[in-house]
Amino acid sequence: MNQERSEIRDGMQITWDAAIQMDDGVVLRADIFRPVDAGRYPVIMSYGPYGKGLAFQDGYRTAWQSMERDYPDAVTGTSNAYANWEVVDPEKWVPHGYVVVRVDSRGAGRSPGYLCHNNHREQKDYHECIEWAAAQPWSTGKVGLNGISYYGANQWRAAATQPLHLAAICVWEGWHDNYRDGNRHGGILCTFRKNWQDMQVKTVQHGVGERGATSRLTGELACGPETLTNDELVSNREDMHHEMLSRALLTDYYKERSVDLTKVQVPLLSAANWGGQGLHARGNFEGFIGAASTQKWLEVHGGSHWAPFYTDYGVALQKRFFDYFLKGENNGWQDQPKVQLQVRHLDRYVLRYEDEWPLARTAWTSLYLDPHTLQLSDSRPQFVSTVQYRAMGKGVTFMTPPLSVDTEFTGPSSLTLIISSSTADADFFVVLHVFDPAGNEVTFQGALDPKAPLTQGWLRASQRKLEPDRSRPYRPFHSHDESQPLEPGVPYEVDIEIWPTCVVLPKGYRLGLTIMGRDYEHGLEQSTLSNMKNPMKGCGPFLHDDPVDRPSEIFDNIVTLHFDPERPATLLVPVIPERS
Structure with missing residues (x-):
C-alpha cells in the first residue's frame, strides 16, 4: 500500500511517510520537511521510537505545559503544529535552509518490524537512513544528527558505524554506555526502562493502530496503518526489563547496545544536564572525553530535560554548530571554546567558557x-x-x-x-x-x-x-x-x-x-x-x-x-x- 504523499504547508514542502527500504526488505517510514524553493540543502535527521505522528502536546501533555510556562521562547517563532517529543521543530530549521527528516524506528510508529532498542540492527538501520538521505535530489550530501535523549543516544552508535555522509552530530542529553549510564547504576538495576517501555514505547508500537493516537496533521493513525492483536504486539517486541533483569553483569547484550567511542570520529557537540542524575548526564561527559573526534565540544546546562533544547539559547547553539559543519559558514565556530558551562548558582545560571573537562585548575x-x-x-x-x-x-x-x-x-x-x-x-x-x-x-x-x-x-x-x-x-x-x-x-x-x-x-x-x-x-x-x-x-x-x-x-x-x-x-x- 502506497502511504507516501506530499503537500506544501506552512511554507514547507512536506512528504509524509516517505519509504526508506532497508537491506533486509523492511520499509521504514519518514516525514520530510523541505524548503519550498527547489535546490539542495543539508539534512538534520532523527531516528527513534516515539511516533512521528504523535504531537508533543498530546503524548507529553504536562511536559509541554511546563515548557510553555517556564520557557516561553521555546514555543515562540513557530506554530508548534509540528512539535514532536525530543526532536527539532522543522518550522525553526527549514526556513534556515535545512531539510528535516524524522524516521520512525523499526517497529515503532508507522514503521513495521520487530521493536528492539539500540541493537546492531537499529544501528545498521540508522546508517542506511543517513546514506539514503544523502543520496536524495534535495540533499547536499551532508547529514547531521540532532535530538534529545533516545534521539541523542543513538547518534553515538550511528556515528560509530561511520556513514560516509555523516557530517556532524549534536548529542543532547544522550547516554552511550548501555550498562553504566542508566540501566544498571553501579551494577544495581534501574526500573526506569520497564516503566519507560510501558508508558512511552508500547503506546506507539507499530500495530497499535486504531487503539492509538491519530496524527493532528494527516489524520492518519500514528501507529498504523494496520492494527495488530495484543499477542502479535507482544511477540513483535523485546521485553527490555526481562532482558536486563536476567543479566546482572556486563555481558555482550549491553556491549552490543553501547558504543566504541574510538570509532566516533565526526565533529561532535555533546550537551549534558547538571540535573541529569540517572540518565541525562554521565554519557555526555564520558562521551566528550572518550570520543576520537578531533573536533568536539561540550555544553552543560540546567533546567528540565526537554525545554533547553528548544529555547533560543539551545537552537542558536545548535544552528551555529551545524551551519559551520553542514553549510561551511564562517560563523566563528572554529573559535568556540571547547567547553561551555551554564554555571549553577542557587538562583541563576551564569555562562562561562572553559578549555577542557574536567577543568584543569580543579x-x-x-x-x-x-x-x-x-x-x-x-x-x-x-x-x-x-x-x-x-x-x-x-x-x-x-x-x-x-x-x-x-x-x-x-x-x-x-x-x-x-x-x-x-x-x-x-x-x-x-x-x-x-x-x-x-x-x-x-x-x-x-x-x-x-x-x-x-x-x-x-x-x-x-x-x-x-x-x-x-x-x-x-x-x-x-x-x-x-x-x-x-x-x-x-x-x-x-x-x-x-x-x-x-x-x-x-x-x-x-x-x-x-x-x-x-x-x-x-x-x-x-x-x-x-x-x-x-x-x-x-x-x-x-x-x-x-x-x-x-x-x-x-x-x-x-x-x-x-x-x-x-x-x-x-x-x-x-x-x-x-x-x-
Whole structure:
C-alpha cells in the first residue's frame, strides 16, 4: 500500500511517510520537511521510537505545559503544529535552509518490524537512513544528527558505524554506555526502562493502530496503518526489563547496545544536564572525553530535560554548530571554546567558557568522614571506629562546617569507604546535598524531577572490582564483569563514582553526604509527569526497586562503615578556584 504523499504547508514542502527500504526488505517510514524553493540543502535527521505522528502536546501533555510556562521562547517563532517529543521543530530549521527528516524506528510508529532498542540492527538501520538521505535530489550530501535523549543516544552508535555522509552530530542529553549510564547504576538495576517501555514505547508500537493516537496533521493513525492483536504486539517486541533483569553483569547484550567511542570520529557537540542524575548526564561527559573526534565540544546546562533544547539559547547553539559543519559558514565556530558551562548558582545560571573537562585548575579536595562528629572534615579521624546503619532506613549523613567563603564545586566526585555487611552483599546509594544556614536541604531542578539533590552515585559492593587503566581518583571505573560476594562481617574497600555536578555555594551553606541502601527521597511535595508512571520523590523515574534484583534478605541488611586513620573514608570533591 502506497502511504507516501506530499503537500506544501506552512511554507514547507512536506512528504509524509516517505519509504526508506532497508537491506533486509523492511520499509521504514519518514516525514520530510523541505524548503519550498527547489535546490539542495543539508539534512538534520532523527531516528527513534516515539511516533512521528504523535504531537508533543498530546503524548507529553504536562511536559509541554511546563515548557510553555517556564520557557516561553521555546514555543515562540513557530506554530508548534509540528512539535514532536525530543526532536527539532522543522518550522525553526527549514526556513534556515535545512531539510528535516524524522524516521520512525523499526517497529515503532508507522514503521513495521520487530521493536528492539539500540541493537546492531537499529544501528545498521540508522546508517542506511543517513546514506539514503544523502543520496536524495534535495540533499547536499551532508547529514547531521540532532535530538534529545533516545534521539541523542543513538547518534553515538550511528556515528560509530561511520556513514560516509555523516557530517556532524549534536548529542543532547544522550547516554552511550548501555550498562553504566542508566540501566544498571553501579551494577544495581534501574526500573526506569520497564516503566519507560510501558508508558512511552508500547503506546506507539507499530500495530497499535486504531487503539492509538491519530496524527493532528494527516489524520492518519500514528501507529498504523494496520492494527495488530495484543499477542502479535507482544511477540513483535523485546521485553527490555526481562532482558536486563536476567543479566546482572556486563555481558555482550549491553556491549552490543553501547558504543566504541574510538570509532566516533565526526565533529561532535555533546550537551549534558547538571540535573541529569540517572540518565541525562554521565554519557555526555564520558562521551566528550572518550570520543576520537578531533573536533568536539561540550555544553552543560540546567533546567528540565526537554525545554533547553528548544529555547533560543539551545537552537542558536545548535544552528551555529551545524551551519559551520553542514553549510561551511564562517560563523566563528572554529573559535568556540571547547567547553561551555551554564554555571549553577542557587538562583541563576551564569555562562562561562572553559578549555577542557574536567577543568584543569580543579583543586581536588579530600574531605574525611568523621564518625564522632558526623562531619566532612579536612583532618583525618584520629581513632579507629565504626558507624552502623540499616540499609533501608535513612542511612547516615555527614556534613561540612558552614563554608567560610563562597565556594564552587564543578566536576565529578568519588567516595572511598571501608565497609562490611551483615549479608553477602550491599547496595550503596550516595547523595550529595546542599543545606542552607538554617539546616534545611536545598533541592534543584533536575532533568525530570523538579526537586533533586545536588548529585548522586551508586555501587553494588559485590561489583566493586575496578579497571585500573580507566579509573581516575575522581572517577573510579568498575568492570562489572564478575561478582565478588562479601563475607558477612569482613571489611572491604569500595570506591564509588559520583556523577558530575556544578554549584556555587554561598558562605554559610554546607555540603552534605548521605550514605544509605535505597533511593533518596526529599520528603517534600511530590511531582508528576503524564508520561511517567510514578510520582517523583527526588530521583525522578530512576528508581531501583525491583525485588528480584534487590531481594530483601540480602539488601535489607546492616551496613558497617569502618574508620581508620591509616585508611580514611574520603570524599573527593572538585573545588574550582577563581581564575587568576
